[in-house]
Amino acid sequence: MQRTLAVLRYVAPKLIQFAFVIWATYTVTFLLIHLLPGDPLLAALSVKGGDATTTDPETLAVLREKFGLDGSLWDQYLGNFLAALRGDLGVSIATGQPVDAMIARALPNTASVAVLALIFGVVTSVVLTFLAFLTPSRWVRQTLLQIPPLGVAIPAFLSGLVLVSVFSFGLGWLPASGTRNPAAVILPAITLALPIGAIFFQVFSSAVLDAMRSPYVFTAVAKGVSPRSIFLRHVLRNSLLPSITILGLLIGYLAGGTAVVETVFSRDGIGRLTVDAVLARDATVIQGVVIVVALVYSVVNLIVDVSYGVIDPRTRGALSGRRSVGSAAVPAVASAVVSAPAGASAPATETALTEAGTES
Amino acid sequence: MRNLQKPGVIIAGLVLLAALAAMLVPSLFATHDPFEGVAADKLLPPSESYWFGTDHLGRDVYSRVVYGAYLSLVSAGAAVLVGVIVGAIVGLISGFVGGKLDFVVMRFVDVLIAVPGVLLALIVVAGLGFGPWSVALGVGLGAAGSFTRIMRSQVVRIRNEEYVEAARTLGVKWPSILLEHVLPNSAKPVIALAALELGTAILAVSALSFLGFGAQPPTPEWGALVSSGRDFVATAWWLSIIPGAVILVVVLAVNRLARLIGEER
Numbered sequence: 001m002q003r004t005l006a007v008l009r010y011v012a013p014k015l016i017q018f019a020f021v022i023w024a025t026y027t028v029t030f031l032l033i034h035l036l037p038g039d040p041l042l043a044a045l046s047v048k049g050g051d052a053t054t055t056d057p058e059t060l061a062v063l064r065e066k067f068g069l070d071g072s073l074w075d076q077y078l079g080n081f082l083a084a085l086r087g088d089l090g091v092s093i094a095t096g097q098p099v100d101a102m103i104a105r106a107l108p109n110t111a112s113v114a115v116l117a118l119i120f121g122v123v124t125s126v127v128l129t130f131l132a133f134l135t136p137s138r139w140v141r142q143t144l145l146q147i148p149p150l151g152v153a154i155p156a157f158l159s160g161l162v163l164v165s166v167f168s169f170g171l172g173w174l175p176a177s178g179t180r181n182p183a184a185v186i187l188p189a190i191t192l193a194l195p196i197g198a199i200f201f202q203v204f205s206s207a208v209l210d211a212m213r214s215p216y217v218f219t220a221v222a223k224g225v226s227p228r229s230i231f232l233r234h235v236l237r238n239s240l241l242p243s244i245t246i247l248g249l250l251i252g253y254l255a256g257g258t259a260v261v262e263t264v265f266s267r268d269g270i271g272r273l274t275v276d277a278v279l280a281r282d283a284t285v286i287q288g289v290v291i292v293v294a295l296v297y298s299v300v301n302l303i304v305d306v307s308y309g310v311i312d313p314r315t316r317g318a319l320s321g322r323r324s325v326g327s328a329a330v331p332a333v334a335s336a337v338v339s340a341p342a343g344a345s346a347p348a349t350e351t352a353l354t355e356a357g358t359e360s
Numbered sequence: 361m362r363n364l365q366k367p368g369v370i371i372a373g374l375v376l377l378a379a380l381a382a383m384l385v386p387s388l389f390a391t392h393d394p395f396e397g398v399a400a401d402k403l404l405p406p407s408e409s410y411w412f413g414t415d416h417l418g419r420d421v422y423s424r425v426v427y428g429a430y431l432s433l434v435s436a437g438a439a440v441l442v443g444v445i446v447g448a449i450v451g452l453i454s455g456f457v458g459g460k461l462d463f464v465v466m467r468f469v470d471v472l473i474a475v476p477g478v479l480l481a482l483i484v485v486a487g488l489g490f491g492p493w494s495v496a497l498g499v500g501l502g503a504a505g506s507f508t509r510i511m512r513s514q515v516v517r518i519r520n521e522e523y524v525e526a527a528r529t530l531g532v533k534w535p536s537i538l539l540e541h542v543l544p545n546s547a548k549p550v551i552a553l554a555a556l557e558l559g560t561a562i563l564a565v566s567a568l569s570f571l572g573f574g575a576q577p578p579t580p581e582w583g584a585l586v587s588s589g590r591d592f593v594a595t596a597w598w599l600s601i602i603p604g605a606v607i608l609v610v611v612l613a614v615n616r617l618a619r620l621i622g623e624e625r
Contacts, residue, residue: 024471032483043489153611155563157570157586158604161593165601169594256476260567264590274479275571278486286486290479297474 014305018298025294026084026287030077033283040283041069044093047281067093067284080287089288094280099288102273107292110269113261114254116189118247121197126236129205133212133231145205151198156257160191160264177266188265192257196250203246207239214238241312248301255293368616375613382429392420394427394580403596413598415589425603428580432607435496435574436561442500443561444554447507448543454508455515456538466512469505477502477564485573492565492581495574499564503557510553514546521545555618559611566607582607 033040041064064070068080068090083090089099125148132144167187168176175184211217212235220230258271270289277285382389391411397418404414412421454465472480481498488494518524519542527537568574569583577588582603589599 020467021471021474024468025475028468028471028475029483033487040487150612153559153563153608153615155566155570155583155586155604155607155611157567157583157590158601158608161586161590161597161600161604165593165597252474252476256478259478259482259571263571274482278482278573281486283486286483290475290483293479294475 010309011306014302018302021298022291022294023081026081026291027077029287029290030080033287034073034076040281041067041093043281044283047094047279067091069283084288084291089291090284092277092282092285094277094282094285099285102285103270103288103292106269106273109267110258110262110271112185113188113192113258113267113269114251116185117192117196117254118250120189120193121200124193124197125201125204128201129208130231132205133208133235134227148198148201148205151194151201154194156191156195156260157264159194160188160261163187163191164264184265184267188261188267191261191264192254195257196253199250199253200243200246204239204243207242208235211235211238241308244304244307244311248297248304251297251300252293255297369620372613372616375609376617379429379433379610379613382426383433386427386430390420390423390426392423394419394423395578403592403599405596406598406602412602413596415596415599416592421585421589421599421602424580424585425582425606428582428585428603431492431575431579432562432566432569432582433610435492436499436558436565438493438496439499439561439565440503440554440557442497443503443507443557444550446501446504447509448511448550450504451508451511452515452538452543452546455512456519456534456542458516458519462512466509469508472502472505473509475502477560478567481564481568482573485568490573490576492569492574495565495568499561499568502564503561506557507550507553510549511546514549515542518542518545552618552622555621556615559614559618562607562611562614 041060045063061070068083069076071079080090087100089103091097092099092102095102128144128148132141135141135144164176164187167174174187175181176187177184216234217230220234225233255270258269259275260271261267262269262271263275270293273285274289276282277289386394391409397414397420399418401410401414402416402418404410406413410420410422412425415421415424450465450469454462477499480502481495484498484501485494488497524537524541527541528534532540565574566581566583566586569581570587572584572587575581575584577584585603586600586607589596589601589603592599593601
């Protein structure tokens with residue numbers, strides 16, 4: 001009983017934060033769409049119909065009701081939010097289809113690219129850091145550590161187009177576009193993995209450097225443990241932990257990055273859906289996509305937060321009711337490490353990300 | 361001065377100078393008219409007369425890149441300016457007032473940072489209509505969250521400094537305390553972040569133009585150039601790859617110099 005209470009005390013604030021993020025994202029999007037000049041319905045209709053746009057008040061009133069854009073702003077705000085809570089995201093102004101069905105169709109395509117990109121990025125970062133750690137040459141190490149930050153500066157459309165020209169049109173190894181061929185997921189995933197891996201690398205490698213200076217590594221060296229097993233058995237485990245924190249933030253980055261990548265590779269997915277919705281000025285679809293992205297982002301961050309307690313033995317003290325020193329110390333260590341590269345060698349995206357990490 | 365001996369810094373400085381010069385007086389650098397093409401010379405690969413090749417209308421890609429520098433760099437600069445101004449005002453007030461207001465504002469800032477920048481910019485563009493300036497506003501609002509957070513943390517640090525306390529005891533009104541004591545002393549980290557954000561803003565602005573929300577053809581803009589060359593990438597790779605590479609080089613240069621500013625603080 002006491003244990004469930006302790007778990008509840010640990011999880012409850014995180015659940016409240018979870019609900020807040022989704023509500024606030026909805027509110028911010030709603031305000032942006034409705035307070036910016038222009039009527040969302042008329043804007044969407046004029047894109048769709050050109051000069052043939054209907055201006056008949058009765059037809060407009062019917063359409064307004066259909067798309068949930070009728071009544072006062074407050075009614076719309078509350079009505080759409082309650083509908084969204086029930087899982088009803090409304091009807092697309094441009095296509096007339098239910099928004100939730102459109103998103104459900106697009107989500108698996110985006111998820112497969114995002115997950116693969118995350119795997120590519122994380123594995124490459126770990127391998128590069130491992131090689132940099134093992135090499136005896138200072139020069140090779142410096143070079144290896146300098147490569148990944150380039151990934152943040154490469155525009156995704158450039159790397160995507162280069163990959164397409166080389167591997168699809170040049171060598172003919174991989175399909176250039178579409179979603180039907182399972183191999184079509186590889187090139188978009190590599191394109192997305194570049195910035196993702198670069199951001200992860202900076203946090204991970206500074207965590208490794210931090211762990212290297214710790215007493216347990218000193219002891220292991222003194223005992224004569226080989227560098228390889230020091231890295232695999234001591235350093236890797238201790239530096240992956242703080243790196244997990246930014247995984248949640250990377251999800252946000254992935255959601256933005258897919259818009260460009262899915263356009264380059266002509267894939268159906270959340271990014272493409274968003275771009276098309278903005279082109280058609282389709283307010284209901286935009287609102288729906290933002291809610292879903294916020295939901296995914298919050299779920300991942302919730303899992304990361306809670307998994308901290310499972311992965312790190314030091315935080316378990318808090319779960320079993322005892323107040324341990326470790327529980328307070330670990331988030332502090334994580335945020336210190338996460339914020340460490342900001343001053344030294346962080347491209348801007350990363351600073352923004354790490355700042356999000358330090359205070360959460 | 362010692363920084364001028366680092367080769368990376370010198371190259372970055374030269375790249376940035378060239379980009380700024382192209383932005384201010386494109387006619388000096390362009391070799392051809394950016395809008396008028398020679399129909400017979402369409403889709404030519406890079407050569408001595410056409411440095412970056414020509415597009416499907418026979419226009420010189422190099423001259424279009426030179427003329428495109430203006431919109432790309434100015435709208436990225438405007439985006440950072442929007443971020444700095446919004447972030448500085450909100451952060452200044454939120455940090456100075458403190459208490460419940462500060463708590464509520466910062467929770468919204470958390471959300472603003474959590475929403476991916478490109479997505480936020482897309483929402484703004486959807487509301488305001490297309491064009492380079494709504495793109496700049498959208499990207500700027502996306503960056504405003506980080507600026508607010510840094511500004512606030514500086515204000516909270518300075519608020520309790522002795523000279524602020526002294527000014528308050530002497531009866532100085534709070535708007536002048538904010539402007540004369542808090543703002544100047546908290547500016548440095550904000551400037552360092554602004555320099556870093558410029559590279560990101562160039563990337564974000566060109567990505568949104570690539571998606572078709574920024575400058576409309578035939579206006580030259582770097583992201584739009586890459587996008588218009590995309591249809592020919594199988595046969596005429598230089599149309600999109602070269603303007604894309606120009607963006608990469610400029611962003612790398614900006615980031616290198618921004619890091620220099622960050623180190624000096």
